[in-house]
Amino acid sequence: MTVSSLLHSRQRAAVAGGVGTRTIFAQQALNAELWDVDGKRFIDFAAGIAVNNTGHRNPVVMSAVAEQAERFTHTCFHVAPYEGYVKLAERLNALAPTGTENRTMLVTTGAEAVENAVKIARAYTGRAGIVAFSGAFHGRTMLGMALTGKVMPYKKNFGPFPADIYHAPFPNSYLGISTEDAIAGLERLFSADVDPERIAAFIVEPVQGEGGFNVAPKEFLVCLREIANRHGIVLIADEVQAGMARTGKMFGFEHAAVMPDLVTMAKGLAGGFPLSAVTGKAEIMNSAHPGGLGGTYAGNPLSVAAANAVLDVIESDKLCDRAAEVGRRITERLNAIASRQGMENIGEVRGLGAMVAFELVKDRQSKAAAPQIMNRIVAEAEERGLILLSCGTRLNVIRLLPPLTIEWEILEEGLDILEASIEAGCSSSTASPAA
Ligand SMILES: Cc1ncc(COP(=O)(O)O)c(C=O)c1O
Numbered sequence: 001m002t003v004s005s006l007l008h009s010r011q012r013a014a015v016a017g018g019v020g021t022r023t024i025f026a027q028q029a030l031n032a033e034l035w036d037v038d039g040k041r042f043i044d045f046a047a048g049i050a051v052n053n054t055g056h057r058n059p060v061v062m063s064a065v066a067e068q069a070e071r072f073t074h075t076c077f078h079v080a081p082y083e084g085y086v087k088l089a090e091r092l093n094a095l096a097p098t099g100t101e102n103r104t105m106l107v108t109t110g111a112e113a114v115e116n117a118v119k120i121a122r123a124y125t126g127r128a129g130i131v132a133f134s135g136a137f138h139g140r141t142m143l144g145m146a147l148t149g150k151v152m153p154y155k156k157n158f159g160p161f162p163a164d165i166y167h168a169p170f171p172n173s174y175l176g177i178s179t180e181d182a183i184a185g186l187e188r189l190f191s192a193d194v195d196p197e198r199i200a201a202f203i204v205e206p207v208q209g210e211g212g213f214n215v216a217p218k219e220f221l222v223c224l225r226e227i228a229n230r231h232g233i234v235l236i237a238d239e240v241q242a243g244m245a246r247t248g249k250m251f252g253f254e255h256a257a258v259m260p261d262l263v264t265m266a267k268g269l270a271g272g273f274p275l276s277a278v279t280g281k282a283e284i285m286n287s288a289h290p291g292g293l294g295g296t297y298a299g300n301p302l303s304v305a306a307a308n309a310v311l312d313v314i315e316s317d318k319l320c321d322r323a324a325e326v327g328r329r330i331t332e333r334l335n336a337i338a339s340r341q342g343m344e345n346i347g348e349v350r351g352l353g354a355m356v357a358f359e360l361v362k363d364r365q366s367k368a369a370a371p372q373i374m375n376r377i378v379a380e381a382e383e384r385g386l387i388l389l390s391c392g393t394r395l396n397v398i399r400l401l402p403p404l405t406i407e408w409e410i411l412e413e414g415l416d417i418l419e420a421s422i423e424a425g426c427s428s429s430t431a432s433p434a435a
Contacts, residue, residue, distance in 0.1 A: 003037040024387065029056035032406035043414040045402045046389045050241050053268035054313045055405040061271040061309040068305035077299045084304040091311050095250055096279040099259040103285035106277050106299030110240035110266035111139025113276035116293060117262045118143060120278065121201035121234040124287040129199040133170035135211030135393050138203060138238060147203060150210060150393050166194055170208060171220050174348045174359065179220040196231040206252025209241035212392030213350060213357035213399050218256040225258045234284060236262045244268030245314050245404060248324035248353030255352060271310045275303035319404045323354040326411065330356045330400055333415045337422055345373050345426045357399040369394035377425035386417040
């Protein structure tokens with residue numbers, strides 16, 4: 001019996017069944033490699049779901065955290081504030097692309113950042129309604145689930161959800177939903193369901209993460225900005241997954257040159273330490289009353305030290321440029337694989353920067369989802385030593401999120417394993433028509 005399987009039995013006996021996990025029990029990790037408790041090596045194309053953009057145990061991040069741990073690990077910012085928090089706020093204020101003076105607040109998880117952005121937008125506008133988009137993912141808290149536009153596995157059995165949340169269509173060129181269709185859906189929502197003057201905010205991901213790496217077209221974000229201006233609606237960019245250099249720019253919204261009012265960040269912000277932020281226009285951010293925002297652990301000193309180091313690494317290692325190159329190499333390889341005969345189960349390769357995914361279908365004409373093939377490829381890759389993640393509302397998309405610091409030879413090795421896994425996963429689909 002392996003150590004992993006033993007730990008799995010203990011997990012089944014001790015951990016709630018709703019906490020879904022993969023089968024790799026981690027022992028150690030460095031940059032883009034991870035070793036399990038049985039000594040098996042994996043190349044990590046998941047990066048803890050886009051968290052370790054700066055790699056596992058980045059030395060700059062580790063030494064900043066170690067130094068902070070020598071001084072203090074927690075005071076609660078509301079009780080005894082510390083400089084690291086203020087410094088990080090200054091830096092995020094300078095980076096967030098709102099086009100004006102900003103303010104920042106820190107919390108701990110992506111869902112908490114989303115919740116706080118909604119609180120702030122409601123305080124600023126005096127309105128309740130929020131419009132999110134189909135296929136969106138905004139977290140697992142009650143409000144996060146309500147905003148999420150993907151039922152399985154996030155919303156099933158957990159309702160009722162908070163009121164005054166509406167969903168409009170998100171463009172999806174692969175499935176024939178154009179920007180015009182999506183905007184027409186939003187206009188229908190405003191004429192049939194809710195008065196736009198009751199809407200406090202739009203919340204939108206520049207690239208839908210869990211939803212399947214659907215990139216928001218530039219003209220869609222431009223339209224949203226224009227509609228938000230027309231009705232006095234706050235535009236929230238949820239950059240929890242796409243932010244922090246992942247797409248080749250610091251924030252995904254920058255590709256469209258559209259300025260949001262508020263930006264939510266988490267994941268890649270603190271290189272593996274729990275931290276999230278809301279940064280946005282000072283006038284909006286300052287509308288919540290003193291004491292209305294924060295939390296016991298919000299802006300933990302160790303996480304803040306990590307985040308300041310992450311920003312240093314993004315700058316010194318030119319990680320925006322590197323993300324673009326990582327994405328280019330992955331996309332080139334995937335397109336080459338998809339163009340080969342026998343690879344018709346790859347319906348589309350898409351993404352932005354180092355946020356690349358491919359959609360698995362039964363055939364390119366029907367575009368019917370093939371989640372079984374997706375599962376087989378993920379399992380084949382795991383067997384061969386590569387960690388992959390799935391996503392997509394139809395549960396048929398594989399997303400690639402390696403650390404942006406991945407060594408080039410390890411990226412190529414990972415892509416070789418990916419290619420072999422796709423070949424194995426797709427060829428057994430030809431053998432079994434039931435797939
Ligand atoms: C766009 C987006 N928003 C919010 C969240 C929620 O973040 P967390 O899991 O840290 O609460 C996620 C997590 O995947 C996300 O991708």
